[in-house]
Amino acid sequence: MSRIEISDRALKMTVPLIIVGGGAAGLTAALSAKADGVDPLVLERDAVPHGSTALSAGLVPAAGTRWQKAAAVADTPEMFAADILRKAHDEPERGLVRLVTETIGPTLEWLADTHDLPFSLVEGFRYPGHSELRMHGLPSRSGEELIDRLRTAAEKTGIDILAEARAEVLIFGTDGRARGVVLSRPDGSREEIGCDALVLACNGYGGNPALVAEHIPEMRDALYFGHPGNQGDAILWGEELGAATRHLGGHQGHGSVAHPAGILITWATVMEGGFQVNLQGERFSNEAHGYSEQAASVLAQPGGVAWTVFDARIAGIAGQFEDFRTAERMNAVIEADDMQELAGKMQVDPAALMSTLEAVEAAKADGGIDGFGRDFTGVAKLVSPYRAVKVTGALFHTQGGLVVDHEARVLRHDGFAIANLFAAGGAACGVSGSKPSGYLSGNGLLTAVALGYVSGRSVARLLKADTSLAPT
Numbered sequence: 001m002s003r004i005e006i007s008d009r010a011l012k013m014t015v016p017l018i019i020v021g022g023g024a025a026g027l028t029a030a031l032s033a034k035a036d037g038v039d040p041l042v043l044e045r046d047a048v049p050h051g052s053t054a055l056s057a058g059l060v061p062a063a064g065t066r067w068q069k070a071a072a073v074a075d076t077p078e079m080f081a082a083d084i085l086r087k088a089h090d091e092p093e094r095g096l097v098r099l100v101t102e103t104i105g106p107t108l109e110w111l112a113d114t115h116d117l118p119f120s121l122v123e124g125f126r127y128p129g130h131s132e133l134r135m136h137g138l139p140s141r142s143g144e145e146l147i148d149r150l151r152t153a154a155e156k157t158g159i160d161i162l163a164e165a166r167a168e169v170l171i172f173g174t175d176g177r178a179r180g181v182v183l184s185r186p187d188g189s190r191e192e193i194g195c196d197a198l199v200l201a202c203n204g205y206g207g208n209p210a211l212v213a214e215h216i217p218e219m220r221d222a223l224y225f226g227h228p229g230n231q232g233d234a235i236l237w238g239e240e241l242g243a244a245t246r247h248l249g250g251h252q253g254h255g256s257v258a259h260p261a262g263i264l265i266t267w268a269t270v271m272e273g274g275f276q277v278n279l280q281g282e283r284f285s286n287e288a289h290g291y292s293e294q295a296a297s298v299l300a301q302p303g304g305v306a307w308t309v310f311d312a313r314i315a316g317i318a319g320q321f322e323d324f325r326t327a328e329r330m331n332a333v334i335e336a337d338d339m340q341e342l343a344g345k346m347q348v349d350p351a352a353l354m355s356t357l358e359a360v361e362a363a364k365a366d367g368g369i370d371g372f373g374r375d376f377t378g379v380a381k382l383v384s385p386y387r388a389v390k391v392t393g394a395l396f397h398t399q400g401g402l403v404v405d406h407e408a409r410v411l412r413h414d415g416f417a418i419a420n421l422f423a424a425g426g427a428a429c430g431v432s433g434s435k436p437s438g439y440l441s442g443n444g445l446l447t448a449v450a451l452g453y454v455s456g457r458s459v460a461r462l463l464k465a466d467t468s469l470a471p472t
């Protein structure tokens with residue numbers, strides 16, 4: 001399906017810029033190119049752009065923003081970069097980390113001021129690995145709202161989005177430049193459109209079981225919770241083109257998807273003082289490491305499931321997320337006045353659950369690190385009434401991809417850039433390194449929005465500088 005054609009033949013219709021994929025990366029790239037005078041055409045395989053962006057909580061981390069300043073949060077891109085590198089064991093390319101951490105704050109403010117995306121700082125709890133409060137979200141705290149507002153902004157700005165248009169073949173000239181795309185329609189018809197520059201914003205390969213089995217064998221049987229249309233086209237094209245790829249095993253898992261409801265349960269349920277037990281009522285890990293690596297830990301438990309145990313106070317914090325409220329409405333979150341009753345509803349041994357709770361509360365009271373290595377210092381005690389939700393581990397999205405430079409240009413194996421080919425979001429290698437434990441909360445939308453913005457601006461610079469490619 002996804003392949004490269006080398007041809008210098010004339011193409012009937014040509015646009016300045018084609019963007020493959022209408023998620024957060026593609027639409028941000030489109031808005032930024034348009035702001036710099038380039039008319040983009042977004043190709044989206046679905047009838048309406050959704051992507052993994054719509055499935056996400058829509059939270060974007062950024063440092064030094066005006067929303068942080070208003071909340072007296074002293075943060076800088078340097079501190080943010082240090083957190084990313086620490087979480088990813090120093091694996092990501094430092095220049096890329098600097099680029100995205102410096103770009104993201106101004107980009108969110110630009111989206112708010114110019115395109116009516118009213119971001120605010122998520123307060124109340126800090127995500128694991130972040131040294132400051134730096135998650136920013138839209139009022140509903142949902143990815144649906146993020147993609148809807150980006151799409152509305154694109155439509156208002158006069159950006160063309162061609163829906164039900166799956167890019168299949170990338171046409172490259174014998175000079176090594178991208179020249180166009182062959183797309184297929186749901187009725188099987190095909191069209192070709194030429195372009196002066198091409199941005200790949202079609203995310204990673206989470207929706208392609210063969211690629212998951214090849215690059216992340218430990219997650220081959222896990223539920224894929226991302227957008228099924230993300231089939232790894234960018235890396236398949238890239239590999240055929242001789243483009244460099246990196247950290248292909250890197251991914252974000254999540255150890256907190258309500259089962260069987262299939263709804264994301266915010267990790268605040270854990271970070272605010274909750275804990276996870278298996279069907280025997282026993283803890284099995286340091287949950288506070290991060291939700292990404294917790295996916296494999298949960299999947300390793302009997303039945304591949306666990307219970308997250310928390311209380312009404314934490315449920316109140318989690319209730320700011322639409323997903324959590326949906327889980328409550330679906331009765332996926334169970335309630336009880338005491339542990340005995342809770343254990344009964346969870347169908348786990350009450351004595352085992354009670355003894356787990358006592359051990360957790362003792363660790364909190366001592367303010368120390370427990371046997372799993374979890375630091376309970378300053379963590380609030382759980383108090384009645386209690387809550388619990390049955391969860392499983394899932395693969396959310398892949399983090400490896402095409403290697404890009406500081407202009408989001410795709411690099412070849414020899415380190416040279418392919419002059420007019422760019423990648424953003426999950427199509428590009430992100431800043432999470434090669435392991436799930438390297439994923440710092442928000443790395444997904446960070447690189448989608450920041451690299452989307454950078455790629456749009458870079459395309460505009462390229463087309464203005466290269467008079468042979470200037471928009472006519």
Ligand SMILES: Cc1cc2nc3c(=O)[nH]c(=O)nc-3n(C[C@H](O)[C@H](O)[C@H](O)COP(=O)(O)OP(=O)(O)OC[C@H]3O[C@@H](n4cnc5c(N)ncnc54)[C@H](O)[C@@H]3O)c2cc1C
Nearest residue numbers: 021023024025045051052053056057167425426442444445
């Ligand atoms: C449940 C869940 C929760 C998450 N929560 C967060 C969060 O709160 N914060 C965070 O930072 N990250 C989060 N993420 C990750 C985040 O959603 C992704 O990193 C981000 O959305 C990637 O954006 P993107 O634009 O690269 O991809 P997408 O949003 O997936 O967009 C890619 C688009 O490309 C289209 N496409 C694919 N192939 C083609 C083709 N050949 N031709 C045409 N179109 C094509 C797809 O249909 C899709 O619309 C979450 C992910 C999941 C699954």
